[in-house]
Amino acid sequence: MTAIWWAISEGDTAALAVGAPAALAAALISLALHPDPLPVVRPLGLLRFAGFFLVHSVRGGIDVALRALKPSMPIDPRIITYDLRLPGNTARVVFTNTLSLLPGTLSAKLGRDTLEVHVLDCAGEVTAEIARVEDRVADLFGVRLAPHAGGAC
Amino acid sequence: MMSTLDTLTAGIEYALYAAGAFFFLAGSVGLVRFPDVYTRLHALTKADNLGLGLVCLGLAVRAGSPVVALKLLLIWLLVLGAGATACYLVAEAARAAEVAPWTRGERR
Structure with a gap:
């Protein structure tokens, strides 16, 4: 502070x-x-998270700019339900907000153990992409997650 | 008298502003063209994240001082946090009001 x-x-x-x-x-x-104990942020995890976030922010901005500007406006949106692996409210809120800033995904509703995500374009490995972001947030707090089961968009 | 280095720095600075303005503009185009509340939120959060980042980077180049650069980084992060949170609240309210997401094939 x-x-x-x-x-x-x-x-x-x-x-x-x-x-x-x-x-x-x-x-x-x-x-x-603050209701529950604050998780500790790991410096190395933070560094990796920052790099990942910067690269994907650029990708996200370019991606949505092109979709908005192209005359054909290529979007195929849908709302999917993602099964959360991250424990703890703080980590989940960080994940929820991060996801909204990254390419093609927008957090719509954080449930008990699921997150409703609005996906801008259902083509591609959307669930795997979301799981990668979750892995990065887990790394930030020094948590290890089991591989995500995946799922269709 | 401007040195070559000053000219170069100014060039980088204005290129960053222009790139930032482009993404703000693209975000606004998306806000107008995208079909529903959810897709419009996509346009705002992503394009403004990058647009503001580029403008802040340009300003940091202009300032040429690490402390001011740190302050600009802080401003960027705070706006990102506020933007993502506001975006989540709008999306959640839309879900609660059962606003159906637009799907491909529907008329805009």
């Missing part, structure tokens, strides 16, 4: 007099309000 404040104030150390106590208070309050 303090590091974030430091970045926001553009490295102005004088601003830390206000920022540091505020950051500490914000961190403590959010920890107190």
Whole structure:
């Protein structure tokens, strides 16, 4: 939190007099309000996740831009139900939001152990792609997942 | 007097802005052309993710300071988080209201 404040104030150390106590208070309050224990993010997992996210953000942006601009507008959307393997609410929320930012998938509803995903184009290995994102989020939190059973789009 | 390096940096900067603007534009085109609420959300989240990322990268090149670059990275990540969350809430509300997703073959 303090590091974030430091970045926001553009490295102005004088601003830390206000920022540091505020950051500490914000961190403590959010920890107190958070219902279950926060999972620990692994640095190496974070690095791999960041690389994966950047590459796929570019792919996702280009993919949807082309579909929107092509006169034929090639889309074949559907809602599929994906069986979650990730344990824990925090990891699942990270996965849900990540999926919405990546190519062709949009999280629509997080259920008890399933996630409804709106798929922009059903052609291709959509379920396997979603499982790959889930693997990356698992790696971020140092969790190992069994291979996904897969499923038709 | 601008040096060659300055000219090069400015060139990279404006190329990044232009690329960012292109993806914002494409996202807006998708918002107009796509047939239903779900597909429109696709256009907004993906294209704006990349568009804002490119604009922030251009601004970071302009600033030429690591702290400001870090701040821009933070802005990008916060907007991504807010965007993805808002998008999820809209999609979930649409599901709850039983808005049927558009399928191929239907008229737009």
